Amino acid sequence: MKYHLRLAMAAKSDLREILRYVESHDSPESADKLVNSIEQTVTSLATMPERGHHPPEMEQIGIREFREIHCKPYRIIYSVHQDSVLVHCILDGRRDMQTLLQQRLLR
Numbered sequence: 001m002k003y004h005l006r007l008a009m010a011a012k013s014d015l016r017e018i019l020r021y022v023e024s025h026d027s028p029e030s031a032d033k034l035v036n037s038i039e040q041t042v043t044s045l046a047t048m049p050e051r052g053h054h055p056p057e058m059e060q061i062g063i064r065e066f067r068e069i070h071c072k073p074y075r076i077i078y079s080v081h082q083d084s085v086l087v088h089c090i091l092d093g094r095r096d097m098q099t100l101l102q103q104r105l106l107r
Contacts, residue, residue, distance in 0.1 A: 004084040005046045010104065014090040015039075018074070041071040042087055045078060049085045052078065057098045058105070066105060077105065 007015075015035060022031035045052075052067035055077060066088070068077050073094050078087045089104050091097065 001083070003046050003049055003080070005043065005087070006084060007042070007087045008089070010089050011087040018090065018092075038071045038074060038076070038090060041069060042076060042090075045069070045076075045085045045087070049078070049080045052076075055097070055101060057101050063106075066101075077101070 015038065018038070019031050019035050022034055049067070052069040054064050055066055055068045055075070058064070058066050066077055066079050068075050070076070070093070073092055075091050075093045075097070076087060077089045077091065078085055091100055091104075
C-alpha cells in the first residue's frame with residue numbers, strides 16, 4: 001500500500017530553515033545534499049511509515065500518536081492516519097527535544 005504523503009507548513013518551514021542555515025555556515029552544495037537526503041527519507045514514508053518508532057520524549061508522557069525517523073542529526077516527526085502520512089516537523093536532534101516537541105506538537 002502506498003500512503004499519501006503531506007508536509008505540514010511547519011515541516012516545510014523547518015526544511016527551508018535547514019537549507020538557509022547550512023548554506024550560510026557551510027556551502028550551497030552541502031545544503032542541497034542534506035536537503036535532498038532529508039527529502040528522500042521523508043519520501044520513503046510513503047511506502048513504510050510504520051517502521052518509525054515513537055519519540056521517547058512523547059512516549060514518556062503517554063503520547064503514542066507520533067512516530068519518528070532519522071536523517072542524522074535531524075529527526076522527522078510524523079503521524080499516520082489511515083492512508084496518509086503527515087510530517088509535522090523536522091528538528092535538529094541535538095537540541096532540547098523534550099521542550100521542542102511539547103511546543104510544536106502539543107499546542
